[in-house]
Every structure is written in structure tokens, then in C-alpha cells.
Amino acid sequence: MKRSRFTEDQIIGILKEHEAGVPVADLCRKHGVSNASVYKWKAKYGGMDVSEARKLRALEDENAKLKRLLADAMLDNSAL
Structure with a gap:
């Protein structure tokens, strides 16, 4: 899976700016992201702090590894 060019810290920071009242269009221009990215992040990370977002990322990585195994x-x- 492709990794974001933004860290969890940066994503949470952008979402906190939005929660503080900054319009999504302004955030997109400032950080060089699309509206869809901001709304996707909001759906995924909304209401989380940085440690929770890191834990989510670690669990997603572990899940992907287990699926591969x-x-x-x-x-x-099946080869046997």
C-alpha cells in the first residue's frame, strides 16, 4: 500500500487547523493536498491524537503483514 507523504503528526495538525475553523480550500492550498485527501483523513483520523494515529498505523501494518503470511x-x- 502506498504511504502518505505526510506523517501522522502532520495530518493531525492539518485536521486540527480545520477544527479551529480554517476552511478546507485554504488548507488544501496551504499544504498542497486535494479536498478528497483532507476529507479522507478526517474520516480516518478525525478526533484522534497523534499517539492514537500511530497505533492505528502500526495495527494496519501488522494486519497487512499477517495477511501476506x-x-x-x-x-x-495448496502446493502439497
């Missing part, structure tokens, strides 16, 4: 094991079993 399961797929490899299933391929090995």
Missing part, C-alpha cells in the same frame, strides 16, 4: 501459507498448503 496467511496467503503464503495457503499457497504452500
Whole structure:
């Protein structure tokens, strides 16, 4: 999965600016992102602090790793 060019810290900071009343269009111009990115981040990280966002990222990474391991094991079993 493609990684964001923004860290969790930066994303949470941008969302906090939006919560403080900065319009999405202004945030997009300031940070060089699309409206869709801001709304996607809001849906994913809205209401989180930085440590929670990092924990979410770690869990997503672990989940992806486990899915790959399961797929490899299933391929090995089907080859037998």
C-alpha cells in the first residue's frame, strides 16, 4: 500500500487547523493536498491524537503483514 507523504503528526495538525475553523480550500492550498485527501483523513483520523494515529498505523501494518503470511501459507498448503 502506498504511504502518505505526510506523517501522522502532520495530518493531525492539518485536521486540527480545520477544527479551529480554517476552511478546507485554504488548507488544501496551504499544504498542497486535494479536498478528497483532507476529507479522507478526517474520516480516518478525525478526533484522534497523534499517539492514537500511530497505533492505528502500526495495527494496519501488522494486519497487512499477517495477511501476506496467511496467503503464503495457503499457497504452500495448496502446493502439497
